[in-house]
Every structure is written in structure tokens, then in C-alpha cells.
Amino acid sequence: MSFEKQKTDYMPVELVIGQHRGLLHYIIRPIVGDENLVDDCFSAVTEIIVKNYDKYDSSRGTLAAWLTKVARNGALSFVQNKKYAMTAGDRQDAARMEEVADRKTPEDHLIQKENLAELKEALKSLDKLEAEILLRKYYYMQETRQIGAELGLSERAVEGRLYRIKKKMMKKMGGAIHD
DSSP states (O other), X not given: OOOOOOOSSSOOHHHHHHHTHHHHHHHHHHHHOOHHHHHHHHHHHHHHHHHHGGGOOGXXXXXXXXXXXXXXXXXXXXXXXXXXXXXHXXXXXXXXHHHHHHOOOHHHHHHHHHHHHHHHHXXXXXXXXXXXXXXXXXXXXXXHHHHHHHHTOOHHHHHHHHHHHHHHHHHHHTOOOOO
């Protein structure tokens, strides 16, 4: 892959990718799951970064945060495309399946907006460690074992905290927990 695109105010994109290779793999690996596909996904994510590097705005957050978001969304897209390709058989069928899956009624949009507002309010009630655990588990899709190791907790402690966090969130959101 050629990294010819450069930003004038920032370091060249090839240098950014080189310096953040570990971070990108850290985000991609748990989402992809299959070690054989991690490098393919990394290539897809770096293509996205190269194409969109000029859209990075330092006033909206750090470069690492932007790269994390791009890597997560790129990895999710990569996995989804792999699943569609496997079930649909070819790209045309996969594109049609994605188009159908993306169709939403106005009611769906309203419900989604209301649910998001409830979720944001419930998230505000979490302390820093609870938010970190929830983010790692459900946003970055890390395994409980990895979360525990990196936060200095046992796997069992993380599982217990996740249960209590989910219970707390569901109570705030007016629902019941089903485990």
C-alpha cells in the first residue's frame, strides 16, 4: 500500500499509522476475533485512515481518539462485510442485504432517538471504573479476562461488576435485566 497522502499541519499519514500500529491492532483484534483476518482488517482500516486523514480535526479530539474510532468502526464494517459475503455469496447480494437492513421507518428513528437519550442519562450515573469496564466490554468488545488483566481485577470481579453495572443501567432505563 502506498501512503502518499500527507497533511500539511500534521505528520504524514504513513508515520501516524506506523506510530499507532499497536493501538490499531489492539482495537481491531477483539472485534475481528479470527487471528487470520486481523491483518486483512488492518489493511482495510489503514485504507480508511489514508482516505479520511484530511478529515481529522484536532479541535474535536486527539489523534489517538480519532484513530480508535476509525479502527473500531472499520473493524465492525469489515466483520459485517465478511458475514454478508459468506451468507450472500456475492457482492451484489451483500449490497442488497445491507440496503434492506438499513431501512427504517420514522417510528424506528424516533424510538432509537428516545432510547439513546435514556442510555446517555444512565451512563452519566456510572463512576469512572464502571464506565471503563462497560466501554471496554461492549464498545471495544474486549474479553472479560483482558479487561481484568489490564485493570488489575480478577475475571470474576469484572463479571460481577458487569452484572451490577447492567442491573444499574436497566433500573435507570426502566427495564429488567435478562441473564
